[in-house]
Amino acid sequence: MRVLGIETSCDETGVAVLDLTAEGPRLLANLVASQTDVHAAYRGVVPELASRMHEVTLPPLLDRALADAGCTAGGLDLVAVTQGPGLVGALLVGLNFAKALAYASGIPVVPVHHLEGHLWANWLGPPPPDAPFVTLLVSGGHTELWYSTGPLAHRRLGRTRDDAAGEAFDKIATLLGLGYPGGPAMSRAAEGAPHRTLDFPRPMLHDPSLDFSFSGLKTAVLYHVRGDRPNEPTVPPPESVDEIAANVQTAIVDVLVAKARRALKLTGARVLCGAGGVMANAELRARLADECDAEVLVPPRDLCVDNGAMIAAAGAARFAAGVRGDLTLNAHPALPLPDPIEGVPCALVP
Ligand code: KG4
Ligand code: ZN
Numbered sequence: 001m002r003v004l005g006i007e008t009s010c011d012e013t014g015v016a017v018l019d020l021t022a023e024g025p026r027l028l029a030n031l032v033a034s035q036t037d038v039h040a041a042y043r044g045v046v047p048e049l050a051s052r053m054h055e056v057t058l059p060p061l062l063d064r065a066l067a068d069a070g071c072t073a074g075g076l077d078l079v080a081v082t083q084g085p086g087l088v089g090a091l092l093v094g095l096n097f098a099k100a101l102a103y104a105s106g107i108p109v110v111p112v113h114h115l116e117g118h119l120w121a122n123w124l125g126p127p128p129p130d131a132p133f134v135t136l137l138v139s140g141g142h143t144e145l146w147y148s149t150g151p152l153a154h155r156r157l158g159r160t161r162d163d164a165a166g167e168a169f170d171k172i173a174t175l176l177g178l179g180y181p182g183g184p185a186m187s188r189a190a191e192g193a194p195h196r197t198l199d200f201p202r203p204m205l206h207d208p209s210l211d212f213s214f215s216g217l218k219t220a221v222l223y224h225v226r227g228d229r230p231n232e233p234t235v236p237p238p239e240s241v242d243e244i245a246a247n248v249q250t251a252i253v254d255v256l257v258a259k260a261r262r263a264l265k266l267t268g269a270r271v272l273c274g275a276g277g278v279m280a281n282a283e284l285r286a287r288l289a290d291e292c293d294a295e296v297l298v299p300p301r302d303l304c305v306d307n308g309a310m311i312a313a314a315g316a317a318r319f320a321a322g323v324r325g326d327l328t329l330n331a332h333p334a335l336p337l338p339d340p341i342e343g344v345p346c347a348l349v350p
Pocket of ligand 1: 278
């Protein structure tokens with residue numbers, strides 16, 4: 001069974017062809033066209049530009065993906081597409097492209113929740129997670145903890161009350177002059193620089209809930225960089241930007257690891273899945289593996305950031321569970337987490 005995955009929720013256009021074989025899923029093509037260069041001038045994603053870029057990029061990217069996969073549109077069995085959450089214009093471009101393709105090819109289309117898609121990146125490299133498991137979902141717009149009783153049955157345990165972890169990386173990188181996108185720039189700067197030398201806040205670390213908050217950290221770094229510290233003269237900080245980046249990264253990772261550990265303890269789950277772009281961060285990956293008393297599964301780094309393969313995987317699973325879309329499918333910028341579907345096996349087979 002060949003599944004086409006289409007992802008256009010933000011500033012990456014993703015097209016992938018996933019083949020479900022009796023031996024397991026095989027990724028035949030996975031192309032991501034990043035719009036970073038276009039948005040970098042504005043230090044953030046400009047929604048209208050994102051939509052227009054998706055529109056221009058999708059047709060040739062599909063052609064290349066099909067060529068990589070060695071098949072034609074007629075050889076596809078299913079189209080999976082991100083329905084939300086995300087930028088409404090960007091989502092609409094991908095959704096309409098997917099519906100047109102499915103209609104013209106006479107194959108079904110299935111809508112995918114972008115965050116559940118991130119989780120399904122874990123099914124693209126062995127071993128797939130066994131339920132029950134806890135998921136730490138850390139993307140540019142979301143920071144959440146879920147408890148899953150099956151691969152399509154998630155309940156949210158906690159979420160950020162303001163900025164997401166990725167947003168904190170991006171905004172703090174901007175104020176440190178590290179450029180856009182901020183997460184990769186911060187982790188590059190942090191490499192080899194001294195950690196735990198500056199006293200940045202760990203927001204909500206000791207709060208008993210599983211919620212997060214990162215906007216206070218951003219403000220603390222802003223004051224620090226401005227030299228605006230209580231009872232001290234207003235002077236620029238003596239440390240290098242790299243040292244500040246390393247300390248910020250460690251502050252964010254401290255909170256993420258502590259809350260993931262708490263979620264595992266509260267639920268009794270023995271498996272932790274990582275998902276989302278921030279999971280590409282080396283310190284986070286290493287410390288979750290070292291400090292969580294659980295089997296820690298994280299996707300390969302290139303599958304942590306937005307891509308079509310994760311959408312194909314999640315779409316295939318939802319299709320197998322009976323979920324169907326039709327030509328009335330609409331984009332949903334604030335799509336809620338789907339209702340749990342229980343009793344679905346963890347293996348991804350045709
Ligand atoms: O999941 P994703 O690709 O897109 C969304 O759905 O938002 O996540 C993008 C986020 C951005 O905030 C980006 O700065 C962050 O992931 N990110 C990282 C790293 N790579 C990407 N954050 C920290 N360290 C990284 N290596
Ligand atoms: Zn994402």
